[in-house]
Amino acid sequence: GQNIDQPTEMTATEGAIVQINCTYQTSGFNGLFWYQQHAGEAPTFLSYNVLDGLEEKGRFSSFLSRSKGYSYLLLKELQMKDSASYLCAVRDSNYQLIWGAGTKLIIKP
Amino acid sequence: ETGVTQTPRHLVMGMTNKKSLKCEQHLGHNAMYWYKQSAKKPLELMFVYSLEERVENNSVPSRFSPECPNSSHLFLHLHTLQPEDSALYLCASSQVLDSSYEQYFGPGTRLTVT
Numbered sequence: 001g002q003n004i005d006q007p008t009e010m011t012a013t014e015g016a017i018v019q020i021n022c023t024y025q026t027s028g029f030n031g032l033f034w035y036q037q038h039a040g041e042a043p044t045f046l047s048y049n050v051l052d053g054l055e056e057k058g059r060f061s062s063f064l065s066r067s068k069g070y071s072y073l074l075l076k077e078l079q080m081k082d083s084a085s086y087l088c089a090v091r092d093s094n095y096q097l098i099w100g101a102g103t104k105l106i107i108k109p
Numbered sequence: 110e111t112g113v114t115q116t117p118r119h120l121v122m123g124m125t126n127k128k129s130l131k132c133e134q135h136l137g138h139n140a141m142y143w144y145k146q147s148a149k150k151p152l153e154l155m156f157v158y159s160l161e162e163r164v165e166n167n168s169v170p171s172r173f174s175p176e177c178p179n180s181s182h183l184f185l186h187l188h189t190l191q192p193e194d195s196a197l198y199l200c201a202s203s204q205v206l207d208s209s210y211e212q213y214f215g216p217g218t219r220l221t222v223t
Contacts, residue, residue, distance in 0.1 A: 004151065008149065030209075031209050033211060035214075040216075041216060042113070042199065042214035042215055042216045042217060043152075043199070043214045044214070045211035045212070045213070048209060048211060050209060087152070089152075091209075095206070095207035095208070096154070096165075097154065097212075098151075099151040099152040100151055101149055101150055101151045102149075102151075
């Protein structure tokens with residue numbers, strides 16, 4: 001079966017750095033997405049990785065290792081508004097998106 | 110504001126009711142999606158439309174019936190639902206199907222079946 005694993009919940013301190021991991025087992029691979037979802041709101045796109053390596057976008061970076069079936073989202077200089085759920089999704093060989101259950105990130109002052 | 114709107118935002122319905130969820134995208138996209146989001150579970154893809162034609166139906170019960178009258182509008186018709194159907198229903202759109210383009214989500218309809 002196809003599976004996406006990510007931690008259920010993480011806690012971090014304002015101003016710090018946090019890394020949210022995602023491991024996947026899918027039938028084929030055609031890219032990995034990270035989305036942010038604030039409580040009661042729509043998921044919004046953060047990043048897309050299809051080749052190995054690090055993609056940086058301001059305070060957020062996303063890393064991919066296809067051989068290990070592994071990705072992480074790195075958030076720097078954490079702000080209170082970063083408290084949200086972070087969803088990892090992989091596009092399989094049929095171009096269908098397989099979603100993780102999301103990681104709830106709690107930021108403490 | 111992502112360019113995808115959904116109405117209503119909240120809906121409470123009995124098991125014998127019939128209701129419809131509406132989604133509209135203002136992005137000129139060709140693909141639209143219905144997802145079900147339950148607490149602490151992955152997003153479940155329900156239906157996919159590309160250029161107004163249904164291309165995917167992931168074994169969804171017949172009490173859910175989608176309709177795509179044009180590329181900007183998507184409906185989900187509901188009838189004789191069960192309490193376990195209570196969830197957040199999300200609509201999304203993307204520029205084209207089967208590509209690296211990201212999906213844009215609406216704010217969702219919070220459905221409670223009593």
